Amino acid sequence: MAEVNIKYLAAKLKLSPSTVSRALNDSYEISQPTKERVVAMAKELNYQPNPFARSLREQKSKTIAVIIPERINNFFSQVIDGIEEITQEYGYHLLVYSTHENVETERKIVSYLLNGRVDAIVMSVSSQTKKIDHLETVYSKGVPLIFFDRICQEIPTTKFISNDYENGFKATIHLIERGCKRIFFLMLSKEISIGRERLRGYQDALKKFGLPYEENWIVQCSQSEEANIKLIAKILYGLDRPDGILASVEKLAIATYHAARETKLEMPKDFKMVSFSNMKIAGLLKPSLTTISQPAFEIGSEMAKLLMKKLTKPNQPAFENKVIQMPSQIDFRESSN
Amino acid sequence: MAEVNIKYLAAKLKLSPSTVSRALNDSYEISQPTKERVVAMAKELNYQPNPFARSLREQKSKTIAVIIPERINNFFSQVIDGIEEITQEYGYHLLVYSTHENVETERKIVSYLLNGRVDAIVMSVSSQTKKIDHLETVYSKGVPLIFFDRICQEIPTTKFISNDYENGFKATIHLIERGCKRIFFLMLSKEISIGRERLRGYQDALKKFGLPYEENWIVQCSQSEEANIKLIAKILYGLDRPDGILASVEKLAIATYHAARETKLEMPKDFKMVSFSNMKIAGLLKPSLTTISQPAFEIGSEMAKLLMKKLTKPNQPAFENKVIQMPSQIDFRESSN
DNA sequence: CTTTGACCCGAAATCGTTTGCATCAAAAAT
DNA sequence: ATTTTTGATGCAAACGATTTCGGGTCAAAG
Numbered sequence: 066m067a068e069v070n071i072k073y074l075a076a077k078l079k080l081s082p083s084t085v086s087r088a089l090n091d092s093y094e095i096s097q098p099t100k101e102r103v104v105a106m107a108k109e110l111n112y113q114p115n116p117f118a119r120s121l122r123e124q125k126s127k128t129i130a131v132i133i134p135e136r137i138n139n140f141f142s143q144v145i146d147g148i149e150e151i152t153q154e155y156g157y158h159l160l161v162y163s164t165h166e167n168v169e170t171e172r173k174i175v176s177y178l179l180n181g182r183v184d185a186i187v188m189s190v191s192s193q194t195k196k197i198d199h200l201e202t203v204y205s206k207g208v209p210l211i212f213f214d215r216i217c218q219e220i221p222t223t224k225f226i227s228n229d230y231e232n233g234f235k236a237t238i239h240l241i242e243r244g245c246k247r248i249f250f251l252m253l254s255k256e257i258s259i260g261r262e263r264l265r266g267y268q269d270a271l272k273k274f275g276l277p278y279e280e281n282w283i284v285q286c287s288q289s290e291e292a293n294i295k296l297i298a299k300i301l302y303g304l305d306r307p308d309g310i311l312a313s314v315e316k317l318a319i320a321t322y323h324a325a326r327e328t329k330l331e332m333p334k335d336f337k338m339v340s341f342s343n344m345k346i347a348g349l350l351k352p353s354l355t356t357i358s359q360p361a362f363e364i365g366s367e368m369a370k371l372l373m374k375k376l377t378k379p380n381q382p383a384f385e386n387k388v389i390q391m392p393s394q395i396d397f398r399e400s401s402n
Numbered sequence: 403m404a405e406v407n408i409k410y411l412a413a414k415l416k417l418s419p420s421t422v423s424r425a426l427n428d429s430y431e432i433s434q435p436t437k438e439r440v441v442a443m444a445k446e447l448n449y450q451p452n453p454f455a456r457s458l459r460e461q462k463s464k465t466i467a468v469i470i471p472e473r474i475n476n477f478f479s480q481v482i483d484g485i486e487e488i489t490q491e492y493g494y495h496l497l498v499y500s501t502h503e504n505v506e507t508e509r510k511i512v513s514y515l516l517n518g519r520v521d522a523i524v525m526s527v528s529s530q531t532k533k534i535d536h537l538e539t540v541y542s543k544g545v546p547l548i549f550f551d552r553i554c555q556e557i558p559t560t561k562f563i564s565n566d567y568e569n570g571f572k573a574t575i576h577l578i579e580r581g582c583k584r585i586f587f588l589m590l591s592k593e594i595s596i597g598r599e600r601l602r603g604y605q606d607a608l609k610k611f612g613l614p615y616e617e618n619w620i621v622q623c624s625q626s627e628e629a630n631i632k633l634i635a636k637i638l639y640g641l642d643r644p645d646g647i648l649a650s651v652e653k654l655a656i657a658t659y660h661a662a663r664e665t666k667l668e669m670p671k672d673f674k675m676v677s678f679s680n681m682k683i684a685g686l687l688k689p690s691l692t693t694i695s696q697p698a699f700e701i702g703s704e705m706a707k708l709l710m711k712k713l714t715k716p717n718q719p720a721f722e723n724k725v726i727q728m729p730s731q732i733d734f735r736e737s738s739n
Numbered sequence: 740c741t742t743t744g745a746c747c748c749g750a751a752a753t754c755g756t757t758t759g760c761a762t763c764a765a766a767a768a769t
Numbered sequence: 770a771t772t773t774t775t776g777a778t779g780c781a782a783a784c785g786a787t788t789t790c791g792g793g794t795c796a797a798a799g
Contacts (some may be wrong), residue, residue, distance in 0.1 A: 068518070070785055081749045086787060096747060117463070118785035121754045128497075136483050137682070142473040149500060158514070160465075161498040163486060177495070179404070180450035258711035322686045345474070349659045351688030382615040407755055418779045423757060433777060455755030458784045742799070752789080761780075768773065 069110045078106055089114075124186050128158045132188035134166045134215065138315065140343040140361050147365020148187065149393065153375050157184075166253075166288050168193040175199045178208070181244070185209040185372050190217055192254040192288075204341070209375055209384060211368050214359070215257045221386035225368055227359040227393040229259055233266025234393065236311055236339040236357055239260045241274050243337055243401055245309030249282045249300065251317040263313045263341065266291055282307070286317055293317060297324035309401075312340035317355060337401040341393075348387065352399035367391070406447045415443055426451075431587050462521050465495045466709065469511055469525035471503045471634070471728055473554065475652065477680040477698045478526070481550065484702020485524065492710050494521075503625050505530040512536045522546035522709050527554055529591040529625075532595035546712055546721060551696070552594045558723035562705055564696040564730040566596055570603025572732065573648055573676040578611050580674055580738055582646030586619045586637065586655040600650045600678065619644070623654055630654060634661035637689070646738075655691060666706075674738040678730075689736035696730045704728070 080103070088095045088103035095103075106112075120126045129152060133141040149159055160183060164171040171191050178186060179202065186208055190200070197217055203210055204220050216224040240248050249343040250267050252260040264283065271278050284300065286293045288308070297320055300306060312318040318340030325332060332338055332352050339355045349356040375381040412419040417440070425432045425440035443449075457463045466489060470478040497520060501508040507621055508528045515523060517538065523545055527537070534554055540547055541557050547620075553561040577585050587604050589597040601620065606733040608615050621637065623630045634657055637643060649655040655677030660671060669675055669689050676692045684691040713718070 068785095071787095074786075078628075081785080083750080084786075087748085090787080099747080111516075111644045115458070115785050116517055116519045117458040118754090119787080121458055121756090121785085122451070122787050124754075136479040137476055138479075142475075142479065145498075146500065148471050157513075158497050158519075159499070160495050161482075162481065162496070177493075182453045182495075188610070192741055223757065252596060275518055319683055321687070337445055346656055346659075346683075346687070349656070349687050350683070351690075353688075405755095408757095409755075419756080420758075420780075421778055424778090427757085431777070436777080455784090456757080458754090458786090459756050461784075585760090633758050740799100743797085745796085746794085747792105748794105749792080750790090753787085755784105757783085759780105759782085762778080764777090766773100766775075766776105769771080 067232060068115075069112050069131075070115065071112075074103075074107060074110060074112055077110070078103060095396045100106035104276055124181065125376075126182060127156060128160055128183045130160045130162065130174075130178050130183040130186045132162045132164060132171070132186065132193045134164050134189055136161075136163045138343075139345060140214070140315070140359060141232075143343060143361030144189075144365035144368075147367075148369040149360040149365075150362075151369035151373060155377060157373070157376075164191045166191045166193060168195070172199045175203055179203065179206055182189040183208070183289050184376050185211070187211045187368055187372070189213055190257065190258075191215070195256050209372065211372065211384065213368060216388070218258060222306055223371065223384040224388045225364050225384070225386060226259065226262075226390055227364075228390050229262035229393075230266040230269075232341070232357045232393050232395065233263035233311070234270045235266070236355075237267045237270035238274070239355075239395075239397070239401060240309040240311065240337055240339060241270065241276065243309075243333075245307075245337055246276065246313060247282070247305070247307045248276075248278070249284055249307040250311050250313065251284050251286055251297070251321070252313045253286055253288075253317070255285065260313050263311075267311055271279065285338050286320070290316070293320040294323045294327070297321050298327045301325065301328040301330055306336070308335060308336050310338040312338060312342075315340060315342035315344055318342055322350065332400045333402055339401050347396070348398060350400075355396065355398045355401040357393050357395050360391050405452075406449050407452065408449075411440075411444060411449055412647045413449060414447070415440060417616070418451045446488060461518065462713075464493060465497055465514050465520045465603040467497045467499065467511075467520040467523045467525075469499045469501060469508070469523065471501050471526055471528045473500045474496075475680075477551070477652070477696060478681060480680060480698030481526075481702040482595070484704075485706040486702075487699075488674070488703050488706030488710060490664070490683065492714060494713075500533075501528045503528045505532070509536045512540055516540065516543055520545070521713050522548070523549045524550065524705055524709070526550055526552040527594065528552070529594050529597075530555050532593050539573065546709065548709065548721065550701055550705060552596050553725070555595060560708065560721040560723070561725045562701050563596065563599075563725060563727055564701075566599035566730075567603040567606075569650070569678070569694045569730050569732065570600035570650075572603070573692075574577070574607035574612075576692075576732075576738060577646040577648065577674055578607065578613065580670075582644075582674055583613065584619070584642070584644045585613075585646035585648060586621055586644040587648050588621050588623055588634070588658070589650045590623055590625075590654070592622065596651050600648075604648055606721060607730075626697065627657060628655040631660045634658050635664045638665040638667055644672070645673050647673060647675040649675060649679075652677060652679035652681055655679055659691070662667060669737045670739055676738050684733065685735060687737075692733065692738040694730050694732050694733045697728050701728055 071082045075085045088100045162174045210222050213225040342356040343358045343361050347356045408419045408422050412422045425437045445684040499511045547559050679693040680695045680698050684693045
């Protein structure tokens with residue numbers, strides 16, 4: 066493990082550590098020949114500067130935290146791919162955390178990150194997050210913070226989402242046009258912004274067409290897959306069962322497939338469904354699923370670009386308090402036809 | 403941003419930084435009353451030790467790197483969930499990198515990690531990895547290293563895989579029993595260990611049943627989804643097309659679904675398929691897919707347990723040079739019946 | 740002949756912790 | 770009464786990099 070550090074390098078070259086440092090950082094104070102000599106030797110000895118020494122001195126870590134509610138989810142995976150695409154060019158590293166939709170875990174993770182370990186945080190809040198004092202702490206500590214998808218409106222920073230309202234609206238209209246009269250809305254939690262926007266779109270669409278709807282058509286699901294399947298199956302068994310379903314997140318669409326199987330109901334004959342989902346194989350399901358998919362990769366890369374601008378250029382202002390919308394795409398398939 | 407550090411804390415308490423440090427680390431040298439006073443003040447001022455100063459001093463980072471070939475893959479996501487489950491308890495952080503199946507990217511990522519940034523590396527090598535000098539460098543530098551799934555046999559460390567040979571064998575026999583005579587094997591690359599083992603199982607099963615097979619039944623696919631679909635479609639259009647397919651990785655099964663659709667062939671009527679896959683919704687596909695799924699979460703958590711033992715206890719030996727097998731599960735579904 | 744400035748480099752401080760060693764008072768042992 | 774032990778704390782060095790400050794050389798300018 067005999068680490069080769071800058072002092073060792075300096076000794077080898079019969080130079081001082083300061084000169085070596087400057088040479089490696091291409092300082093104007095060092096002569097060309099010396100620079101070359103240093104760089105050559107550094108390469109030969111395979112010198113790698115100690116990241117902690119540097120971080121300590123520079124007060125920055127070249128590391129970004131990404132906090133997501135769950136890992137087994139195409140949307141979030143794609144977003145991270147998008148982020149990495151950009152940050153890798155700049156030599157930044159990604160610490161990835163999953164909250165598993167648990168607020169307590171979220172609070173804990175966030176608290177780990179307040180000591181300068183990361184230069185910025187990119188996050189999508191858990192569905193259970195109601196109190197947001199931990200997020201306010203992050204903001205007030207001055208850690209650059211960006212939200213996406215599940216955003217927290219109260220914190221004045223930049224947020225990236227898709228046109229959720231519009232797509233909730235469009236999807237509902239699509240179902241109405243396909244003849245649905247009793248359209249249910251499945252959501253994870255009232256807390257999350259994304260669900261609320263999609264819900265508003267749904268409600269406004271019904272209103273526009275003068276369709277009545279009842280409170281219990283808005284179904285609050287939980288984190289438990291089994292519980293959700295049971296809940297949805299119960300709804301499908303009911304006398305006043307839906308003829309249309311709008312699932313605000315992918316996992317609820319999946320649960321609905323299982324529930325449909327259990328109740329022996331068939332899409333799109335017995336009811337139709339549209340879901341927000343970034344599943345790649347939506348077209349291979351039985352029946353294939355009509356989806357509204359967000360430009361996940363682009364959301365990730367756009368966020369990263371904004372971050373890199375802020376972190377690598379001097380005198381950058383704080384992130385503006387605004388919401389950036391990136392359009393989703395609707396793919397019509399069998400489940401709603 | 404006025405950071406509260408140990409010096410500030412010491413001044414407030416009218417103690418020296420060393421005493422404060424020892425008190426916070428619960429050293430026996432410090433009296434109980436002082437300890438309490440220090441801890442109380444630390445809490446009040448919300449003191450968070452600077453991780454870089456600590457890492458620099460301690461020569462360890464409490465960070466582990468996880469390197470995977472792709473993010474949009476249930477198997478890898480589950481593995482990471484498993485790792486995180488354990489490491490989080492110990493206060494370790496996870497740097498996650500994707501190579502996108504690209505060796506050059508893999509080399510670059512690995513080289514970033516040789517400077518002590520991480521205390522250990524957990525990885526699954528890219529399908530293109532043939533030369534392994536970069537991995538040897540990691541090993542020789544003494545960075546604890548564990549492989550999983552796509553392992554590198556040449557490096558003498560602990561590796562975690564599933565019973566791939568056995569399952570390749572079983573899956574093939576299953577297809578044979580279902581009447582298949584011309585079973586093709588789809589693989590990503592000859593380089594990856596996992597593919598080789600599964601292939602051996604396939605070959606031995608055919609041999610056992612005295613079934614002849616031709617070289618071109620072993621199909622080498624690429625990274626491009628489209629190219630794979632075209633390739634498989636071409637095979638399915640062929641006169642000597644397969645009546646059974648064993649896909650050694652999930653993405654090739656997906657490609658086969660698309661190819662089948664293109665060629666208007668139907669599973670399981672025209673050909674049957676079994677795939678290695680950790681897809682959760684294999685049962686919802688049309689037709690539902692017979693899968694061999696690895697205990698991904700457990701693989702992750704077992705690796706993490708081994709790591710934590712090594713990293714948190716004193717005088718731990720290097721990882722043994724051995725392969726740990728964790729049994730997969732086969733779920734028979736329509737695609738092979 | 741002195742001054743100026745460009746150029747190249749080194750000593751030492753700094754970032755925030757941890758820790759080996761020194762200190763020093765009080766209690767215990769002689 | 771003197772020495773030894775014990776317990777609690779402080780001083781200063783270290784970890785490995787960057788950077789401020791300053792020193793020296795040499796050529797051009799005054």
